[in-house]
Amino acid sequence: MNPWAKWLLNAWVLKTAARSAQLMLCHALEGDLAGLPAHERREQYRRQIQMLHGPMSKLLLAMAVLAAMVSAYEAFVLPALPSRLVLQAGGVALLVAMAVRYRTVVSIRRRRALGLAFLALLLGCLAMGALEWRGASLLPLAVFLLLPVTWLPLLVKPHITFGGLALCTAVVAGLLLDAKAPASEVQLFGLYYLLSTGSGLVLRRARSNLATRLDKQVESLWQRAVSDPLTGLLNRQGWLNLAGTAMADALRDGRVPAVLFIDVDHFKRTNDEFGHIAGDDLLRALGQVIDARIGPGEYSARLGGEEFACLLPDSSVENARRFAERLAADYRLRARDYGSTLSIGIATHESGDVLNDLLARADAALYQAKRGGRDQVVVSR
Secondary structure (H helix, E strand, C coil), X not given: CCHHHHHHHHHHHHHHHHHHHHHHHHHHHHHHHHHCCHHHHHHHHHHHHHHCHHXXXXXXXXXXXXXXXHHHHHHHHCCCCHXXXXXXXXXXXXXXXXXXXXXXXXXXXXXXXXXXXXXXXXXXXXXXXXXXXXXXXXXXXXXHHHHHHHHHHHCCCHHHHHHHHHHHHHHHHHHHHHCCCCHHHHHHHHHHHHHHHHHHHHHHHHHHHHHHHHHHHHHHHHHHHHECCCCCCECHHHHHHHHHHHHHHHHHCCCCCEEEEEEECCHHHHHHHHCHHHHHHHHHHHHHHHHHHCCCCCEEEEEECCEEEEEECCCCHHHXXXXXXXXXXXXXXXXXXXXXXXXXXXXECCCCCCHHHHHHHHHHHHHHHHHCCCCXXXXXX
């Protein structure tokens, strides 16, 4: 085989093996998050970072207090060096300031930068006394066993987790190489540090899995609370919450919202002639027609019985009418075996209107459509 071809083949094999190892490690350490699509995983990261902001703030403050206690202890145990004591005192004061500042930082990017700077300074403060220790004991390093098992469970993004862990491990490794303790004790301490790191990673995975599952359960409960089980559209409560917010956003942005009030003609007669199962099929079909036509940022709901509503946050009267006529035509085609049709009333926003005002005027237009013979679209005047 050509040497260049052999080299390329080996490089490809190594790259593939590295990628496979990375995926396996990701699945092992990330748990349920690793199996989510990329966009869902990013959203989960964002939610968990926001959820853990408070606990992380408290942990940083606790670590600053711990650094102060270690510095005070070392001031009594180690030879008094004014320069070191001044540096440690200044470092501890800066740690406290950074921990307090972290509580008020909103930007996730700034939190990340501040957290990494805090970790680097904390390691420097803790390592300062350990570097001057000349005894055969590893006691000054004992605090480093506490770090991985405390802060690893609160880290979310993988690259931040392993970056911080690599920094901490490099500091510990350097201190162990500089230590005067017997080799057996150094090895034993290294084993304890690995156990602490492993425990922190296991706790991190468990926390991530719990947060992901709870988030899914909450989302499922919320969907069931605001959704109509027959059609999959919003129910009345979901309509009031989501459509009301969307309408307020539209008005703030200078857009003109429109509301459609939709009713199935002679629905009771259809139920009596064909049975309630057929009636449910018609409602389900109407829900599917609306869902297929509704666009991004638009909301639809089954308000009750055979009454439906749609909010178009940015629509002229003509656009709303065309939308309603397409809905009516699609439904008429789906319900041709039953001869079922729709009556639709439309109202566009006027000064001072809230969502219920639009719905009331669309309902009045719907009543006109009913009186005018049904199977038609009427715009409120």
